[in-house]
Structure formats: C-alpha cells, structure tokens
Amino acid sequence: MSDECIFCKIVKGEIPSYKLYEDDDVISFLDIGPANKGHALVVSKLHYELLTEMPSELLQKMIIVVQKIAAAVMKATKADGFNVLNNNKKAAGQLVAHVHFHVVPRFSDDGLKLVWPNKEYKEKEIEEYMDKIKSVL
C-alpha cells in the first residue's frame, strides 16, 4: 500500500468509488472521467506500479476480472466493441502509478481516436529489433 496512492485509498475504502466488483485480490469500479460512459477500471488490491512488476498469479487473476467486466460492460451499454488498455509509466499515459486495466466500451460513431500512424523500419532494422528483444526475453 502507498499512503499517497488514490487507488490504494479506494481499495481501503477511504475514498468512495462506483464499485462493480470485488474479491480478495482485485477490485473494479467506474472511471469517473470516462472515455465513454460505462468505462471501467480493473485494479489489483496490492500496490504495484507496473504490469511487469506484478506476480504472474495476480496478473492472471486480474485478467479474468477484465474478461468478466468487459462482457458485462458490453451487455449493459450495448456497445459495438471494447478496448482493454493498460498504461505503464507517464510516457505511456499512466496517470495513477498503481497497475490497472481500462475497459472502454466503444460505439461506431463515438469519435474516439486510438489509431497511431505506422512507423517504418529501415532495411534489416526489423530483424535487429527482433534479435535484440529475443536476446533479453
């Protein structure tokens, strides 16, 4: 737990939330500044900053809650699709330094942009990236 962390405060019940689900390890509640209405967050109760820092077992518990919440959000909002998004570090748009998944219902006409322009690898560069990543895997 971190004294300053807003998600830790929600976990402890010190800050109210629009709670959707809770078990021993994971909690889910509505994002109060949603990308679309019905936008939910799935949060581990224990405080870790990054996905890569979590114990695998806890991450596996989280993703099953993500799956359940996504199905319920789809049904409840009659959405046309959904995104699951997890941001790690400020450079990636992480606003709360406590690992969480966004579950965002999407509608064909919602105007949200989640499309990045493609970059291009130079000749042989993609092989170099492949080799570099494999070497530290």
Add this chain to the structure above:
Amino acid sequence: MSDECIFCKIVKGEIPSYKLYEDDDVISFLDIGPANKGHALVVSKLHYELLTEMPSELLQKMIIVVQKIAAAVMKATKADGFNVLNNNKKAAGQLVAHVHFHVVPRFSDDGLKLVWPNKEYKEKEIEEYMDKIKSVL
C-alpha cells in the same frame, strides 16, 4: 482456425513473421506497421475473435506472455514506458479479427496520442451505469 485469417496463417507458418516467442498456445511477433519500433503482438494460436470469447485458461497464458514480452521490449528498446492494448470489434479499432494484445514501447517525446477527452455523467447517471453493469455481471 480460419482460412482467411492472417494470424492463423502466421500461426501455421504459411506467412512469415518476425517471431519473438512461441509455445503450444501463444505466439508473439513484431508488428510490421509499428506505432513505435519494437511494437510486438501477442496472439493466441487458436482462433477466437474477442477477448470475451476465449477460455479463461488460454487468456491467462496469453497475459503471462504479454508480461514477458513487455519486459523484454522495455529492456531492448530502452523505452520510457509501454502500453498493452487489446481491441475488440471494428468499432474499437480491431483490424484482424483474431484476439491479440499490442505491446507498444513508449518514449517521452514520441508524439503518440492515446488520450481521450473525458465524458461527463449527468446527475445519478453514474449510479445507473453501475447498477446496469452489476446486474449482468
């Protein structure tokens, strides 16, 4: 398997890929049109369109590969952060109808936008959404 699915063809080796990782259930390879260089995909070998359609055990295997790939991509690219993104249905930006996670290395100055304007709930509306989602959970 779907005859038309490009990821099924990669799984079967009918289309080449810049493969990073493979086990009995999951494969990972570089996105050839990356948001940033080092952008990887994590794909289940069995064909399911949506995250919500997959057996939970397979999803749990996938997310552990996501975790490993993310750590390796971070190390190899010396990125400042990373996003994990899973799009479901065209309305959500899903381009290949075969469930997959994007692992995108991010850099403080990369100029990618993944920020959505917040919508606002009207009075009592957030409680209504909470109740609706909980009722189908």
